[in-house]
Amino acid sequence: MAEAAVRAGCTFFAGYPITPQNEVPEYLSWRLPQAGGVFVQAESEVAAINMIFGSSAAGARSMTSSSSPGVSLKQEGISYIAGAELPCVIANVQRGGPGLGNIRASQGDYFQAVKGGGHGDYKLIVLGPAYVQELYDLTMRAFDWADYYRNPVMILSDGILGQIAEPLELTPYTPIVKLPPKDYILTGCAGRTPRVVKTLFLNPADGLVHHNDHLQEKYRRIEHELSLCEEYETADADIIIAAYGMSGRIAKGAVRKARRKGLKVGLIRPITLWPFPKEPFVRAARTASKMLVVEMSCGQFIEDVKLASECAVPVEFFGKGGGWYPMDTDILEIVESMQPCRSAPCATRKD
């Protein structure tokens, strides 16, 4: 991820140490200066996100990274960055919560990332990689999308992906989209009228409402244009497993095993978590008779699955919080037990 960032032209990183993501700043502390960029170890996560606010306003491709408690501290700053429409990449290598919790991998910050842990109506583009290679590739894309949409992008990873060692092809960076000129950045007002980067909208009285309308319009455009999802063996599947990131990857193993046993099981693994890929779920709701949500948390992702599928198929739940992770064999077992079609309406662990 760190190397992908450098290759994508990231020239400013600010962060504060926290396990399990220390490899990122440690790597960048020597790699960025070498590449002509700037690495700052901030005094806190709050300072780090506000340095990003500044560096992004000054035009640099900027990144910060942290883990759950640290990301909570960044929420005010994230709301500011989203409100000011500044591009940046924020990585959350999730660990077990709430509180100090532990440092095991978790997906407990899904709501925070996707619904908005900060104040006000804003959206982050949220990416949920499941493989080291995907993490690398998405990191590069994250910088592009951030610039293209002038919106912060969050990479919602987890402690497992953060610690995994996998072969990786260090593909070179090429931008995927033609990027608009940064005509909003602060460079001193030589030869032009001064620019202001701000989130305060007082005048006229409803300026902020207009600004929110503008943001919502942008978000709808992003929803329209951006959606990544892996579908695996869904075409004829009777049971669809929905899972993202690490749990999606594990679920894929379960699907593979299930198929070897002749079970009609498929997987939908959203890669963009916001915008949430609705279309595969709408399709699945037509063909599958059941869904199983697997997440390393207590029932967050499941809400988006239900909304995307309009509660049209019963959804079962397999998940726990606090650094638990599912085994492919456990998932397989559940899928097997689901085979005899039960008629429970929209049943979830919660009801």
Next chain:
Amino acid sequence: MAEAAVRAGCTFFAGYPITPQNEVPEYLSWRLPQAGGVFVQAESEVAAINMIFGSSAAGARSMTSSSSPGVSLKQEGISYIAGAELPCVIANVQRGGPGLGNIRASQGDYFQAVKGGGHGDYKLIVLGPAYVQELYDLTMRAFDWADYYRNPVMILSDGILGQIAEPLELTPYTPIVKLPPKDYILTGCAGRTPRVVKTLFLNPADGLVHHNDHLQEKYRRIEHELSLCEEYETADADIIIAAYGMSGRIAKGAVRKARRKGLKVGLIRPITLWPFPKEPFVRAARTASKMLVVEMSCGQFIEDVKLASECAVPVEFFGKGGGWYPMDTDILEIVESMQPCRSAPCATRKD
């Protein structure tokens, strides 16, 4: 709210000034010492929430209050308090966001409050009062529920309710439930083994998973036991308006006007936002042909309405962010235009 807190036995308040909620700390700065309590103006919202962490662990009925950007800064602390199962009351007098935004009333922090703006799987009990008297009464209840469930309670108010002057009956405080003894608080270990208040769970390896199971079980219990909702003219309603807090109150005016015109319109106004009162929505989904969600944000509350009604009725949306508020007359107009039953499936502004 401030007076209700004092009467409910709040003896510790820590906060940092922010408009529009300054009346609360200003009032408490003289009222609390007078009543034998402690008022601390903290150096920041981060410090304030952590003072609450300490004071609550030391056994005091504790409260902090802020507005949107300040509440974002408290997210880490809130996650800790929820994880350590400490009772406290947190007021968010919401203003327009994102970022600095403005100081007009808003409901843009719904997701943050209800889904969890901090990290990890935790839940706050969230209350959405619509009247000054209700705010007063719920504040007292908030302290009780916090102690009873050992869980932070958030009062999700808004700048309008914060600024409104309405007659108020200062009812005396009586606890509504028999409260369990505080056998977890830190008082020095005289005559007993030392106690620890913590959120770190390392040992055995899956201690945090167990702790999360325990929390989820508690949350299910609260979901089972706690649910407040105002239903107004719903019995025979063809169109149900769903709205909470200030927008719920305004919507009530619209329902009243609609009824005078002979329209079959009703209102569901959840008062507990978490746990979300599902039952009225399930009932409404059976009898009404349409729903209209009204919120002072861009589409947050609507997700819970859809989930509660299992997307069984088409839902229309009327809301904006950034300090906008609906007029009863506007709502009435929309309701009138909804009359000729359209067949759009689960239509929302977003699709």
Next chain:
Amino acid sequence: MDNQATYITIAGSGGQGIVVVGNLIARACVIEGKNASGWVAYGAEMRGGTANATVIVSQEEIACPFVETPDMAIMLNQPSLERFEGNIVEGGMVLLNTSMIQRPVERDDLKQVFLAATEMAHELGNLKVANIVALGAFIDHTQVVKMDSIRQAIGDLFASKNPKMVELNLKALDVGAANYKCEKVKG
């Protein structure tokens, strides 16, 4: 409009004491046993900008605490008038602080009350009581609540903070009540 309710908008700049006026009317209502709800909207966080308050006096429970189309309006400065003139209900009334409003109302269906509230306050030695001067005229003219209730409300509100202010404000109230001009509806 609900028949039972009277909607009043008070508007001016941030420092003109809009809140206090709204508060006093609401308190007077409570004294008289009426339902009331007062609400203030600010511009900037604190300084400058415009502010406006809505006071609703009603017999039934008040649902919507503000209104787009008030029955009566107290306009303390020019920008407020620009903003709210079009909103007042047909045949409503408006009070204008002529010290800070250069023109009369353009609509011809409104009852208008004029007074130079800021100048009177200046003469009273404290610019800050212009709001109370205006309130005096407003109450005297409209009688939405009794003048005595307002006097009592002033006593309640200021006594604890600064007893000297009670006297000044009562005086301002009288000055306002005694010195306004009223223009008939043209149409």
Next chain:
Amino acid sequence: MDNQATYITIAGSGGQGIVVVGNLIARACVIEGKNASGWVAYGAEMRGGTANATVIVSQEEIACPFVETPDMAIMLNQPSLERFEGNIVEGGMVLLNTSMIQRPVERDDLKQVFLAATEMAHELGNLKVANIVALGAFIDHTQVVKMDSIRQAIGDLFASKNPKMVELNLKALDVGAANYKCEKVKG
């Protein structure tokens, strides 16, 4: 278990260099063109506690990067053995660091390899290479990857950080490979 994949668990205490062992095996796989995935779970944030790593060597894309029932296990201390003994697949193998494990394996279906890795490391003058000693034995015995690939991986990993360490680690590898005892399956 997928037939194409071999699952290896390495476990010990926080400071025993679990990560490095996993990393080296994974690197060796890459050198040999195999799919590999290595993953580490810590106990406490950094100090103390136990740690374990899972390395998967496979021909196809690796979905689940860890496993409850490894085929092979390297156990560097007693608590690790307590925790993982029951999980190893039937007929699997386990390597035990007898310096820190007091008892043999209780199950009788497992192939066992013994060596006093920590003591050998002590003799080599650096307690920290006990992990590499164990790795030497493990690779020599199981041949999951070639010893040469491991040697090359050691070179890659340590050369940049500390060339002196390369030498020490290669020596540790040899010592391990040469000094283990292997017990036949009883059952």
Next chain:
Amino acid sequence: MATFTRPDTLKDQITHYCPGCGHGIAHRIVAEVIDELGIREKTIGTAPVGCAVLMYDYFNVDMIECAHGRAPAVATGIKRVQPDKIVFTYQGDGDLAAIGTAETIHAANRGENITVIFINNAIYGMTGGQMAPTTICGQPTTTTPDGRGAHGEGGPIRVCELLSNLDGTCYLERTAVSTPKDVLATRRAIKKAFENQIAGKGFSMVEVLSMCPTDWKLSTQKSLEFVNNDLKKVFPLGVYKDR
């Protein structure tokens, strides 16, 4: 000295400040210095959250409006990316010395090559007169109705003295805007603080004692007296560091 007019760096805008507020004077001084040094077109300013939040409407330079207290972190981000630009923060006492304590101290300690204008009015102006970290003992505010110190609030923080301990700071001076002489001294100090940045010398801060008649609830005259008689006693004017 030719004419006395509004500096180019100030737009022709009426400010939202209260009558007699020190922010207006400080604004003019900063603008004059920017004019004089001819750096307007390469200056990037940061607005705080406080009464000066709208200063981006008044200054004729590129500006960014920061979260409350975080301006030094934001300025760090900007300056590191564009080291050839002149970056300054303008912050109130609540912003700089309460919620922003950590950002202030660590930017100073890193020796960030920025200029900090610190308006100390011993009160939270914008939010209506609550206690600030620099509120002096006994001073009543809306959150210390009995005067600061009565209920364990501690005393005022003297920021220049505090920061003078950090090796990263290059220049620290405390001035005022409560007399014409003080205004001149403030101008000199702010000029120097910008010159230091141009010379790459590191973190410079000028602390300006300033009037807030509104929240002090004092007349213009009494406000001046409060600065001259009370604040200056607690916050002695002068140079605290210059290297």
Next chain:
Amino acid sequence: MATFTRPDTLKDQITHYCPGCGHGIAHRIVAEVIDELGIREKTIGTAPVGCAVLMYDYFNVDMIECAHGRAPAVATGIKRVQPDKIVFTYQGDGDLAAIGTAETIHAANRGENITVIFINNAIYGMTGGQMAPTTICGQPTTTTPDGRGAHGEGGPIRVCELLSNLDGTCYLERTAVSTPKDVLATRRAIKKAFENQIAGKGFSMVEVLSMCPTDWKLSTQKSLEFVNNDLKKVFPLGVYKDR
């Protein structure tokens, strides 16, 4: 002096600290002082986030484990509610002087009647050896591979000196645990810091220079030398405030 044994205030638990870590020594000293003053049953301790996060497993007193850097705020909450209890924080340099800067300074400035034990090991121990605010110039860490100061990190913050400017502080001393004599001095200082609290005198802090052989990547012997030769030069031992 009778026997040398583990104090009652320490549980019979093997700690998770590395061999030669200064935390173990500091723990014992704090525990001895609590024993000696007979306050174990009325003491409430706060654990930091840092290597000492698990200290609640080792101390035989009521404890609360705080968010990173926030212990002084948490201690404020506790002490204000239970003023008759003895409340102490135990914090590392990252905890106290980086993320917790504001909480430290403001608790000190309020003169909170608490005792702060500040373990300065010039490094982030728990997270694996990143730069701390007290890392000295030139010292390599995992985030300053070229030594601190090479890329605008500034120099070490001297906390005792910094806090000595605040009126709220009552007692500030810097000691070490790198020689038996230093250990004795630390014990004396910590005892005094607790006695001050008992006497209601306000904020007392003892800064303890401590070894972190693991993240310094030094042997026990070299770690001692690093404290005695390098750290003590940058952080002179002694009393910085006593009133």
Next chain:
Amino acid sequence: MANITFDTHRCKGCGLCVIFCPCGNIRMSDVLNEHGHPYAELIDQGRCTGCGLCFRMCPDTAIEIDRKKTAK
């Protein structure tokens, strides 16, 4: 003698210039400007020394002084 002008629209009537004019040459208006503030007025253009103290203290850049004209 300097050419000094007061901008009655900008002036907020704080009185700082009145307090600091060494010649006591400034007074406040009896009437209010459009913002409701009394404003500063020069008593006697001739008595103004062009010292600039009023300008220096004015928070609202409501004062302009042209000293070149003085030099004439």
Next chain:
Amino acid sequence: MANITFDTHRCKGCGLCVIFCPCGNIRMSDVLNEHGHPYAELIDQGRCTGCGLCFRMCPDTAIEIDRKKTAK
């Protein structure tokens, strides 16, 4: 002469006691304890003066010294 005992289970082998014993009376074991650490051993009980320096420096309270016995 003091009665001094080393707890081989608690000892982490840091060697601080070895470094600071004024009599050079402590050495590290050749074998490791169950945690994998070599541990401190007294060379000669008789030579120990009971000065307590080792105790004072030990981070792991692995040393106990009974001086009452010395007094006997």
